[in-house]
Every structure is written in structure tokens, then in C-alpha cells.
Amino acid sequence: MASTRLLFATDVHGSDPVWQKFVKGGQFYKADVLILGGDITGKNVVSVTENSDGTFSANFQGQKHDFKNKSDVMNFDKIVRRTGSYLYVASKSELDELAQNKEKADQIFTDLILQRLKEWIDYADKFATTPIYVNAGNDDDAGVDPIIAASSKVTQPEEKVVLVDSKHEMISAGFANITPWHCPRDYTEEEIAKRLDRKISLLKDPHSSIFNFHCPPVNSGLDTCPKLDASVYPPRPIMSGGGVVLFGAGSTSVREAIEREQPMLGLHGHIHESKNISRIGRTVCINPGSEYGEGVLRGVLVNIDDQKGYRSYQFVSG
């Protein structure tokens, strides 16, 4: 009886070592197929001010950093890239101007994101030894899709049904229900339901398939996070009785689809702090969580028998 081992990770958010570990994870974990469940781009640009005396300075993670020269800045860049952030070096006057010109600042941000993604795809094309599926998440702009599509080793599975082995199909969805940040791929539950129905209709056997949906099913234990007050920026956790109010932030449409179709496996992400496994009927749903900020690859290995289907899982944290 042949078996297949999947390595699923998600929400790498621009972290260089996490992406590199993911690509190398095929060999390391003896996985046959690699799947990345979305949110591949970073969230933050660290601006480094080039001072008039040739030195540099930056504020990063609440601490001020001073650099004597460009070489020091390049070393600093490695730390910044580890956390998933992007470095942008400019004079004080340019940074002041960007603070007033949001359009220009956004363009720089987007360019940095796409540049890193191109580097990542080059890395995968060079080092990948197994098939890799990478779909975008709700945080990712549309610009990432063509870059992934241009890869020789990485497949964007969002708009297609892929076979992870000789029998098991997988459909993918990077979108999520509306978040307080109103991200590029945030949709209403009605829209999500429609889109999922369309994807499911493409499957030959939904019962033995994999639902690679970035957004977890609501109230599944894979979606527990603080409830946020979206009227302030950045959104803040709502406190009650001295504690943070927790709730299930997942999608009702995703849950309904899983309850109705009972696929073999649900692979999810989106809520970084909600690493867990849950069963909805016969469906095993997993969210490996994310610690991209620490350069840690959180993933899950799933063993599947060609005949019997899902066999076992194992969280990894490398």
C-alpha cells in the first residue's frame, strides 16, 4: 500500500528562513508534497535613515539601532528579513516625503514584497526536490499570483484541482471572511460560499479530497483569537472583566462546506495563535499556526495511504 507524506505550512509572511526551511523541508521531513496555505507576504517595512555623516539609524521592534556603515546595515537586513519585514534605506528628507505621500510609499512597499517573492521563487526553483503548491492568502495582493505562476517548481493551486497522490484531489482557497483590516482577499460569507461551491463542484470525489482553505472553519478550535475593536488603528483587543475577549474568527461558509461534504482533510491557517487539530464529523482539520516572526517554520506532516486515506499527523516546529 503506497503512502504519501504532505508537509503543510502557512502564514510565512515574508520571513526568509521560514521560506527556506519550507522548501528544504521536503528532504528534511521526507515529505512527498509541500503545500503552503497562503499569507506569504510580509507586513512591515523597516525604514533606515541615512544620516548626513554617513551613519545610519533605525527603530526596530521598539529599540533604536545605530549603524556605522552600509556593511552594518546589510547585517541588520538579515535580522529584519528573518522577522519577515523589509528594509528600506533612505535619507531623512525622503522618508519625510514618503510619510506625506501614501501612494508612493505603498508602491515602494509593493515593490519590496514582489522583489522578495521573486527571490523566493528563484530559491525554490533551484532547491526544491518535491512538488510545491503555494496559494495566496487573504493578506496577499493579486500581484503575487503571476510571480508564482512563472515558477518551474511551484504551482499556484487556487483556480484548479490538483492531485497530491494518485487518488486524492485538493482544492485551495486563499480568501477569508471580512477581517478588521479589510485585506485584499477578504470576502463576505455569501461570496465565500459561492466561490467554495464552485470549487467543490470541480471535484470528482469530495469525500476523499483535501480542502486547502486558508480560513479555518468557525468555532473549530483552529480559529480562536482575541476579538478586536476595529474603530481604532491598529485594531485593539476588546477587554472584558480584566481579560481579552476570545472568539472563533473562522468562516461559517467554510464550516458549512466541510460539514456538508465531509472531505478527508482540511488544511487551514490564518489564525497564527490557534495551532490545533479538530475533527468535524469525519474530517480532520488542522491549523499548524505560525511563528514566522521568530524565523520558525511551523508545519504539519500528514501521512495519507492511497487506499485508506488519512492515517496520521505530526506537528513540526523547525
Next chain:
Amino acid sequence: MSKDKPVFSRASSGLVREISPHQAFIYNFMAIGFYGFTWATLFSVGYTGAFLGANIGLAIVLMAISAVPFYLSTAMLASAMPRAGGDYVWQSRTLHPALAFASTFSAWTVWQWYFASFLGTVIFTLGLQPLFALLGMQTGNASYQTIAADLAIGYSQYDNNYVFLATTLVIILGFAVAALGIKFYVRLQYLLFAGSGISAFTVLGVLASTSHSQFISRFNAFMTPLITSTNATQATVVANAGGYYNYIISTAALSSPSFSLWATFLLFGIIWISFGYAFWSIYNLSEIKRAGNLSSQSFMQVGSSLSFAFFLLALWYLIQNVIGIDFLRSFFTLYANFDPSTNPLAFFYTPYYPALVASISSSPLIWGIILVGLTFGLFQVILIVYFASTRIMLASSIDRVLPEKISYVNDRTHSPLVALIISAIGCEAFLYLIVYQYTFTSYFSTAGLATQIAYILISVTAIVFPFRKKDIFEASPASKYKLGSLPILSIVGFLSLIVNLFIAYIFIFGPPLGFLSVYSASSIEFVIGIFVACLLIYFIAYGVRKGQKIDLTLSFKEVPPE
């Protein structure tokens, strides 16, 4: 939208790290605990013959200083690996996953069940029994007197059905609170913290507003009617001695010992049992803001431990100067003599310092604030045990070392029900042994050694971390600090190792530490046996998982990125 928005920003979801360093500081302060049996023991046993010549104040100062290397080690490790799971993650990645599982599961799960059940009994013997005794004496209410008498059989928990049943209720109550989820717990925690804090500061307030001579006269006034009503002959003897305070001192007839630095150091064994928990925030590292910042970590851990040392010093200063060392030494030396024919104490409650301080006040409100607040503090520790032990079980289950069912989380309350049930059963089993099989409790007499194994392994992790996890260390803020070419992390780890080995030595070879009063050499083998059993669980799980095509070691290995 605020105008504080950064130059570069974009819409991206996800929110992690919501606990501020300030909140983590308080959490660690609370983990040490305003109340625990530790402080009652310290201010009683610390003055007795077992620690002849010890200076408690100096011991607190030396302990606080000696703890700095350990807390600097954990602060540096936390800033280098600011990840959920704390020392379990550090040890598993740096030493070996089997060692990490065995040390955390035995120290922070199995043995915490023992501490929780023991503290459950103390809620009654140390808190509520004296309260009912005081109320019964003042009001003459027979019900209060009966409750006090029932809870005080033999002035201990042994063979006491009432203590067993009442503590069982506490264990069930703790389970219910934990099962209701973190939201309810957080609310209750504030209440418990406020109650125990008010109680502790009331103790300080009562002592600070009482002179030494006032204490003596109030204490004598409190005791006189009690002695007169129970033993007329003794009442005459006491009166001739100039009151019960002097009577205790003259009866004990102890000579004044000269100062002993060695006995002072031996008190580390008592202090560290509670003082060693100011790093407890590491189990929430993935939720703490600026967790990778060394200054923040130092503030949370070193800061909270040093702050607590100041509180403890204030308590010691007042107890020593208001109550008096000679009296305390005599009092507890006599109390430790369990032979009723030679024990002249007329006390009708467990005479530890909270009840002693309460009784010099004539206000039932003060009694209630001090003694009920004390039970709040003890109950809080029981809840912390529930949360910490289940968190480790959950992590081990998710890592596939323990069965999958243990990681079941209730959808509505988000609480790990199966792990909580196991913890409740574990606590109840220990309670049964403590109350009814107390000869068996000799096996628990070096329970502190179990946690020392974990402290020692954390120290070893700190020593080798810069060399075995070079990349992570070099990227961490701790890498900036070196003595020559030697990382400060390794140096403080080494110092911490020496301190923790010394404390382990106290647990093995030192005098009985009060609540670990039934000394037995076999308890060392028992503690090591539990540790070895946990190692076996790991290796059995390794074999079982292998059959399921799961290689447990993969859970803990880091993929080389380059």
C-alpha cells in the same frame, strides 16, 4: 484612524502578542505568590533548631541575589527563543526532547498535582480553621467552634475526613473554574489577586502599626481567657511567668545561637520553592509583546523577583521586630514538639504567622481580611497549577508524545477538558495519599528535588545554548553580551547551575523543611523514579508513533535554512 500610522503600512490580518511586559511582570510576581505555605514555613521553621543561627532577612537578600543568574538565563533564553512552551521548547531543541518532556512533565505537571492538593488542605488548616476558631471564641457560637474543631483534629490534615472532603471540593472547584475557560479565570484571578494582596498588606499594616510591647500585651490578653477556661493550673503558671508570651520563651528555655551563615544558606531550600517561579511568563512567550527584547524579559523576570524580595524583606523586618525572634524560635520549637504531654501550647489553631497577626487584632473584619484573603492566595496557586499542568499536557499531546485525546479542547469554553480531568484525578490521588496514607508521604518529602531537576536542566541549556544553537544565539540580543569570547549567557547559566545544585543538595541532605517534614531517603529514589517514568513515557510513545510512521524526533529538529 490615528495619525500615528507608520510611513509604510498595508492591510494585513493577524494579531499576536497581546500581553504587555508590564502584565507579564505582574503575572510573575503573582506566580511567586503573596501567600503560599512557603512563607508560613519560612517565618516559623526558619527560626527553629533545624536552622540554628540562621538569619532570615539575610537569607532573603542572598537568595534574591543568587536567583539573578537563573532569571538572567531565562530572560536571555526567552529573548533568543520567544516561543510558546518555554523551557520545554528550549530543552527539547538544545538538549534532547526526551529530557525536555521528562523534566517538564514531572516537575510542572505530576509534582504540581502534589503541591496543589497539599495547598488545598492548607486552605483549611491554615486559613479557615483559625478563622472559625477566632470567630467561635469571640461569639461563643457553637457551630463555629465545631467547624474549627473538626478541621483541627490533631492540628493536621492526617486522617481528617473533613479536610479530605473540603479539599476535594476545592479541587472540584478549581477544575470547574479552569473548565469554564480563560475568560472566567482572568476575571476571577483579579479578585483572588486583590483578596490575597489586601490580606498580605493588611498583615504588613497590622504589624507596622503595632509596637513590640503592644504585641506582647495584646497577645497575652488574647490568650489569657483561653488558658483560664481550659487549664486553671496552667493559667496560674502563665500568670506567674508574666503572661503567655514570656511563658513560651521561658518554657522553651533556648539559648541564643550565634549567627550561622551555613544555616542561613540552608533556608534557600524553603525560599526557592516559591521564589523560583518568577519566570512563569515563559509559558506565554508567544503572547507577550516585545518578547524578543532582552530589557523587557529582564524587567519581567529579574524585576519581578527582586520586587518580591523587597515585599518579603518588609514582612521579615516587621515580624522580627514586632513579634520578636526569641518568641518565634521558642514558639515554633514548642509547636514542633508534637507530644501533647510535653507541649505546653494552648493554641487552638494552627499557629502560623497570618493567624498570629490576625489574633492581635480584636476586629473580626481584620481576621476575615487576613485569613480569607490567605485562602484566595492559596486557591490562586491551585488554579495556576491547573493551567500550567494542562498546558504542558496539551503541548505534549500536540507533539504526539501523549495520546491525541488529551488535546481535546471544548469548542465553547476553549478549555482542554480531558487534560483538566486528568489533572483533577492526579490532585485527588495525591490528596488521598496525603490525608489517609501519610506514611506514604515520606516518598514526597523531597518533592522540591523534582522541580530542581528542571531548574538544573534549564541552567545547563543556558550554558550550552550559545554553542549548540549558534545561529539563533547570534541573532538574539543576548549575543551582544560577552566576557572576552565567552557569552554571558553561558556564564550566568553556570552560576545558576551552581545555585540550583546547592538547592538540590539541601533537598537531599539538608534538614526537614517544615511541610516536607517526614524525611525519608527513599523519597529521593521516588522523585528520580517519577522522572525516569516520564522518560519511559517518551520512549514508549516514540515506539508507538514509529509504527504510525511518525518520527517523534522530527517534531523538535530544526531544518537548516541555508
